[in-house]
Amino acid sequence: MLDVDRLLGELTLPEKAALTSGSSFWYTTPVQRLGIPRVMVSDGPHGLRAQPGEGDHVGLGGSVPATCFPTASAIASAWNPDLLRRIGQALAQEARAINLSVILGPGINMKRSPLCGRNFEYFSEDPFLAGELAVGIVDGIQSRGVGTSVKHYAANNQETDRLRVDVRADERTLREIYLPAFERVVKATQPWTVMCAYNKVNGTSCSENTWLLTTVLREEWGYSGLVVSDWGAVYHRVAALLAGLDLEMPPALGRSPQAVVAAVEAGKVPAEVLDARVRTVLELVAKGMPVLELDESFDADEHHALAREAAGESIVLLRNDGVLPLAADARIAVVGEFARTPRFQGTGSSQVNPTRVDALLDELRAVHGEVPFAAGYGIGSTADDSALRAEAERVAGAADTVVMVIGLPAADESEGFDRTHLDLPANQLSALRAVAAVNPDVVVVLVNGSTVVLGDVTPHARALVEAWLGGQAAGGAIADVLTGAVNPSGRLAETVPHRLEDNSSYLNFPGDPQVVRYGEGVFIGYRGYDKCHQDVAFPFGYGLSYTSFELSGLRVATRGSVAGGDLGATVTVTVTNTGALDGAEVVQVYVQDVQSSVARPVRELKGFAKVSVPAGGSRQVTIELDQRAFAFWSTRHHDWVVEAGDFTIAVGPHSRDLPLTETVTVEAPSLAAPLDRDSTLQEWMNDPLGRQLVESEVKNGQPAAVLDDELVDVIGTMPMSTLANFTGMSLDHDALDRITDAWREQTHAR
DSSP states (O other), rough: OHHHHHHHHHOOOOHHHHHHHSSSSSSSBBBGTTTOOOBEEESSSOBOOOOEEEEEEEEOOOOOOOOOOOOHHGGGOOOOOHHHHHHHHHHHHHHHHHTOOOEEBBBBBOOOSSOOOGGGGGGOSSSSHHHHHHHHHHHHHHTTTOOEEEEEETTTOOOTTTTTOEOOOOHHIIIIISHHHHHHHHHHHSSSEEESSEEEEEEEGGGGOOOIIIIIIIITTTSSSSSEEEETTSSSHHHHHHTOOHHHHHHHOHHHHHHHHEEEESSSSSSHHHHHHHHHHHHHHHHHHGGGGGGOOOOOHHHHHHHHHHHHHHHEEEEEOOSOOOOTTTEEEEHHHHHHHHHOOOSSSSSOOSSSSOOOHHHHHHHHOOOEEEOOSSSSSTHHHHHHHHHHHHHHHHEEEEEEEOOOOGGGGGGOOOOSSSOHHHHHHHHHHHHHHHHHEEEEEEEEOOOOOTTTTGGOOOOEEOOOOOTTHHHHHHHHHHSSSSOOOOOOOSSBBBBBBSSGGGSSSOTTTTEOOOTTOOOOOOOHHHHTTTSSSSSOOBBBBBOEEOOOOOOEESSSSSTTOEEEEEEEEEEOOOOSSSSEEEEEEEEEEEOOOSOOOOOOEEEEEEEETTTTTTTEEEEEEEEGGGGGTTTTTEEEOOOEEEEEEEEESBBBBBBBBEEEOOOOOOOOOOOOTTBBHHHHHHHHHHHHHHHHHHHTTTOGGGGGGHHHHHHHTTTHHHHHTTTSOOOHHHHHHHHHHHHHHHHHHH
């Protein structure tokens, strides 16, 4: 172990400065004379992309073989933090096998727009779900002595101009939507590192944003780990150092360390600030050192089996009129190049060199024998589409059931650029129409990392299976679901809209040159669709099973108080499997503030539990809600607040099917602003003491117009100081001074 205090006293200024930047693309800086080694970090949100040694010039090639688990957009659909924990443990074991200290992931940014090119790397449009899933994988990785890097902090929700774009978002929007997942995982797991984003937030780059890196992350949330830059996100090293950024990656060798030395010598950076950054780096190195001496391996077959299990649990059955699961003796045909040439992961910094890859066609043939196949369409090239379509018609016409695989080519979604539409390729849709015309029994399997519109798909699909980008074992997992070996239990972690234009970010994505305004505020994803009463193709939380479930016996028991800061509720419900197959249901709990002083979503996910129930059996589920489940961020109070009143607790299988509800009444301290001369007439009349003081002045001869309810409807929004100028309509200035002073005295005395 490193003696950090001793080392801080022995390191020279240039050595300290060097430690705050890496030594190469994937390594921290060693100081050999003091026994400080370098440790390696590597990409790997859903599989390691490690390049032992120096790596290529952009760090994208030559990675060692590793298990490619389902991407975040897929695994989020499992709604299972425990599954993420197991995947995290497997990732850590693979890291230990190559002496890797820190895995750069998970990515937990919100899916503000379905167009974001990197959405396949992110969990959800909902911060509560993303936070719970992140806790699972971070806890799993770090339980094995390997670090994580929760990213990209914060408001990194597009690829367009991502290194320069200025995200303009109000504090309430940041606090309620874009920061909670980070807050949850920081407080629950203390990830070894947090990675700052490329973009600006309200005018300041994340790497130089003191409010994000120090005020919120360290001071409010109590983060004690290291803040590392995204690769290339440091634009001014000294400013970033002062703001709270500990480690610049990759290093600007020849510039950054020298700039830090010069700033300290000039008195622009206090020595204690540099020491604080160096201490954090040394503490990370100390935690990462044990893996350097390991001589371990991992069981590739075992990890592949886990990847297959995870992919199967992530698949969402969107539609099924009885054609699934496939009958054992069914004459099936497979159409779609993706069934033979799998697309199972995204491109960019998360691209894994897999240990092996399963193809759906091979997996179905292993179960059903020699299954006829037709490519149906080209990927990237459409020159042969007519012939491919004709072949697909011939093959489909001779089968009982057609399994057709369609989806997004790799060129359509990637790190580095955003999509411009939500459409599937036209040649694939043409092939689908042609196949359905000769055989209406079509099972459509989707392989895509991001949401697509399905209006041209569902009319031609008796069953619709969303398989996402399910990792290297996706082919086997899809076969498991289609054949019934696995009963689908995935639920959508993002809404599928009818049109791109229905999404609340549509008017503000990707923004103007170098500026994007989050004009939709807190109303992203289902929050926006619900607020606008918009119909959607498939709602947030939706997913079917081969069995059926019934929820009953809802009980909500509250405890604690808002004043005491410990308000909570225990939600209990019984899940009954009313079908003939064992299966798993996701019980979802949403909270609605019935009447609020601010615009709030119609409902917000605040709890969930995935529960396995045998056929004909029942299980009781208990879900705990804390005070934050009822709160919103008040810009007036600069804190999370809960208003007194009624809250509806709604429970069901998805956000638009909530059959069980119970209303609870919450007592809470008044959140009204202090009354003064500039408070409105309505504010005075809505405050019990304020109204009493106004009424006393009326009795003493002041005008009674202020007590006329009809007149208050007209002039009630005017400040009392303005009304005092209207002779005969309001209290005069002397009376206003008296009641203002009396209100202050009496409220202070309380």
